[in-house]
Amino acid sequence: MEILSLLVILVVAFIGIIIFLYFVPVNLWITAVFSGVSVGLFELVFMRIRKVPPRIIVESLITATKAGLKITPAELETHYLAGGHVQTVIKALISAHMANIMLNFQQAAAIDLAGRDVFEAVQISVNPKVINTPNVTAVAQDGIQLIAKARITVRVNISKLVGGAGEETILARVGEGIVTSIGSSLSHKEVLENPDKISKLVLSKGLDAGTAYEILSIDIADVDVGANIGAKLQIDQANADLKVAEAKAEERRAMAVAVEQEMKAKSQEARATVIAAEAEVPKAIAEAFRSGNLGLMDYYKMQNMKADTEMRGAIAGTGEKETPS
Numbered sequence: 001m002e003i004l005s006l007l008v009i010l011v012v013a014f015i016g017i018i019i020f021l022y023f024v025p026v027n028l029w030i031t032a033v034f035s036g037v038s039v040g041l042f043e044l045v046f047m048r049i050r051k052v053p054p055r056i057i058v059e060s061l062i063t064a065t066k067a068g069l070k071i072t073p074a075e076l077e078t079h080y081l082a083g084g085h086v087q088t089v090i091k092a093l094i095s096a097h098m099a100n101i102m103l104n105f106q107q108a109a110a111i112d113l114a115g116r117d118v119f120e121a122v123q124i125s126v127n128p129k130v131i132n133t134p135n136v137t138a139v140a141q142d143g144i145q146l147i148a149k150a151r152i153t154v155r156v157n158i159s160k161l162v163g164g165a166g167e168e169t170i171l172a173r174v175g176e177g178i179v180t181s182i183g184s185s186l187s188h189k190e191v192l193e194n195p196d197k198i199s200k201l202v203l204s205k206g207l208d209a210g211t212a213y214e215i216l217s218i219d220i221a222d223v224d225v226g227a228n229i230g231a232k233l234q235i236d237q238a239n240a241d242l243k244v245a246e247a248k249a250e251e252r253r254a255m256a257v258a259v260e261q262e263m264k265a266k267s268q269e270a271r272a273t274v275i276a277a278e279a280e281v282p283k284a285i286a287e288a289f290r291s292g293n294l295g296l297m298d299y300y301k302m303q304n305m306k307a308d309t310e311m312r313g314a315i316a317g318t319g320e321k322e323t324p325s
Contacts, residue, residue, distance in 0.1 A: 028058050035062040039073050052077050060090045067094045071105055084112045092119040096158075099126045103158055111161050118161075121212075125156040128216055131167055136175045138182035143230015146188055148178050148198065149222045154213040164212030174218060177202035188225065195220040 029041045039061065044054045057076050064071045071090075080086050089108045096103035101122065111118040131152040139145050152174055157164065181198040185191050191198065199218040208215040285299065 028054055032058050032062065035065065037061045037065050043073060047073075047077060050077075050081070052080055056080070056086055060086050064090050064093065067097060069093055069097060069105075075105055075109075079109045079112075082109075082113060084109055088112060088117070088119050092122045095119065095122045095126070101125055101158060107158065107162075111158075114162050116161060121156045121158065121161055124154075125158055128153050128155045130154075131170065132221070133171055133174055133178075136178045137226065138179040139229045140182055140185045140188040140191060142187045143228055143233070144188035145226030145229045146182050146191055147224040147226050148182065148191075148195075148220060150174060150178060150199070150202075151219045151221050153216040153219075154208075155216055157208075157212055157214050160210075161212045165210055166212060169211055170207065170213055170215070173205075173207040174202055177205055177207060192223060192225075195223050 026041070029039070029044055032039045037058065039058060044058070047054045047057060057073055057080070060076055061071065061073060069090075071093075076086050079089065089105070089112050092108050092112075093103060093105065095101075096108075099122070103122065108118050111121065131154060133150045133152065136148045136150070137145060138148065152170060154167075154170065178198055181201045182188075182191055199220050203215065203218050289299075
């Protein structure tokens with residue numbers, strides 16, 4: 001019974017020691033003291049209570065102190081609680097310090113919390129990065145299409161990394177500059193003979209304004225000749241003009257047909273009127289006979305005159321046969 005009680009006491013004591021060492025990291029405190037880092041034991045305990053891993057804070061402080069940086073535990077703890085990457089920030093600060101790049105803890109923490117890789121930014125600031133543009137298509141003034149590809153050498157501007165535009169803006173601006181440069185050339189041969197003219201013109205525009213990068217150089221890697229856009233545009237314009245002319249001709253033909261139909265209708269209407277009038281002639285003659293206004297000899301004379309007129313018209317070849325009344 002005494003042995004069982006002793007075992008229970010030992011187990012409880014062991015668990016108590018583990019809990020004590022978890023909340024009171026004595027070994028980590030000793031390491032910090034011998035490394036020249038000023039951090040209190042109770043401060044480490046409070047970190048554990050606030051769910052901040054003391055090991056990350058202490059190891060980062062030791063690394064920063066050995067590199068000659070002055071950073072307080074409170075700054076690292078605050079950055080960790082804000083969701084930052086403490087170790088990445090310390091690496092970036094050390095790299096910037098070794099490369100004589102002006103970067104303090106507040107700037108590095110702000111860059112890290114903004115979602116950018118601050119350590120990568122310092123690396124690019126030390127070793128410039130090359131960005132390859134996609135194929136940029138432009139047309140010279142002689143109508144020949146050119147396809148250019150450039151290489152942009154950039155260096156990170158640490159002071160503008162927060163709030164500055166990224167690589168997409170650099171690529172868009174350089175592409176716009178290439179299109180403008182090629183479009184202002186009188187001939188595509190000028191571009192092929194002096195491709196560096198494009199890079200000089202684009203580089204002089206200050207395309208890195210408002211971005212997180214500083215453009216060091218723009219080199220035209222390749223220029224290829226594409227299609228003859230001018231000839232295609234002329235062909236398309238000619239086809240369009242032809243269609244317009246055909247449409248106008250069809251419109252005039254339709255109007256002519258309409259006028260012809262209208263004239264035919266008027267002619268038929270006039271002919272109907274003449275026929276109707278001719279139909280009234282026998283009635284008028286009969287009425288004249290009855291009333292005594294027309295004699296038989298007068299009627300024969302009129303018929304002879306009519307026959308004579310028809311004969312003369314037939315001889316001349318210009319007369320038309322009239323329907324006998």
